[in-house]
Amino acid sequence: KQKQQVISRFFAPK
Amino acid sequence: MLELRLVQGSLLKKVLESVKDLVNDANFDCSATGFSLQAMDSSHVALVALLLRSEGFEHYRCDRNLSMGMNLNNMAKMLKCAGNDDIVTIKADDGGDTVTFMFESPTQDKIADFEMKLMDIDSEHLGIPEAEFQAIVRMPSAEFARICKDLSSIGDTVVISVTKEGVKFSTRGDIGTANIVCRQNTTVDKPEDATVIEMQEPVSLTFALRYMNSFTKATPLSNQVTISLSSELPVVVEYKVAEMGYIRFYLAPKLEE
Numbered sequence: 001k002q003k004q005q006v007i008s009r010f011f012a013p014k
Numbered sequence: 015m016l017e018l019r020l021v022q023g024s025l026l027k028k029v030l031e032s033v034k035d036l037v038n039d040a041n042f043d044c045s046a047t048g049f050s051l052q053a054m055d056s057s058h059v060a061l062v063a064l065l066l067r068s069e070g071f072e073h074y075r076c077d078r079n080l081s082m083g084m085n086l087n088n089m090a091k092m093l094k095c096a097g098n099d100d101i102v103t104i105k106a107d108d109g110g111d112t113v114t115f116m117f118e119s120p121t122q123d124k125i126a127d128f129e130m131k132l133m134d135i136d137s138e139h140l141g142i143p144e145a146e147f148q149a150i151v152r153m154p155s156a157e158f159a160r161i162c163k164d165l166s167s168i169g170d171t172v173v174i175s176v177t178k179e180g181v182k183f184s185t186r187g188d189i190g191t192a193n194i195v196c197r198q199n200t201t202v203d204k205p206e207d208a209t210v211i212e213m214q215e216p217v218s219l220t221f222a223l224r225y226m227n228s229f230t231k232a233t234p235l236s237n238q239v240t241i242s243l244s245s246e247l248p249v250v251v252e253y254k255v256a257e258m259g260y261i262r263f264y265l266a267p268k269l270e271e
Binding site: 001002003004005006007008009010011012013014 | 054057058059060061138139140141142143171220222246247248264266267268269270271
C-alpha cells in the first residue's frame, strides 16, 4: 500500500 | 503599467498548453526579474514554477510588481488564437481588472487584441529551498514522454531508480510489470539526443504516472528534460523555455506504508 504525500510536507509557505 | 512583448509568441502558447490541465487558476507575477507563476494542482500533490526572464522579452515594461489572477484554461483559449509565428504582447494597467493579449503577424498585416477578465486568487507562495540532489538525469524529452505514456498503460505508478547502471523506470499493474532502463549515452550526433546521468548516490522513488504524464505536455518546449531526484524530496521535472527561463514541475513521492 502506498500513500501519496502532498507538497506542503516538503515546502513551507514563504 | 505592464507591457511585455514576446517575439516568439509560440513559447507562451506552449507554456499554457503544458499547465492548463494541471492548474485551474493561478497568479502570474510580474516584476523586474521577469514573468513568473507558482501554483499547485487542486490536490496539492504537484507544484509548477514558471519563470520567463525579463531579458528574454523584446520589450519589458513593468512599473511596479503586479500579480494577475488568471484562469489558465481561458488564457490558453485566448493564446490559441495567436498564430505560431505571431508576436505576443501582454498588457495590463496597474489596479485594472483585465489583461490584454495582442497578437501581431510577422508581416504586421494582422493585429488582434483579446481582453481577458482577471480574477482574485488567494494563493500563498511556497519557499523552495536549493537542494543537493542525489541524482540528476538529463534525457531527450520525447523519450521521457514516451516512457511515461507506455508505462501508464500498464500501471498507475512509476518507480524511478538511478544506479550506476543507469536510470530505470518500472511499473506494475494487473496485467503484469514493465521495466525500462536508459543508460548514459553521450556519443550522439546531436546534443539533444544525449542521456546524461549524474549520480551522487543511488536513489529510488515512486510517483503517480498521472502527474508525470501531465508534465510531459511541456515536451514541445524543449528537446531535453532534466529529472532531479533525492530521497525524501519531490522530484523536479524541468523543461527549459528557449534561452529565457524554465518550467519546473515538482511532484511529491508516494510513501510505502
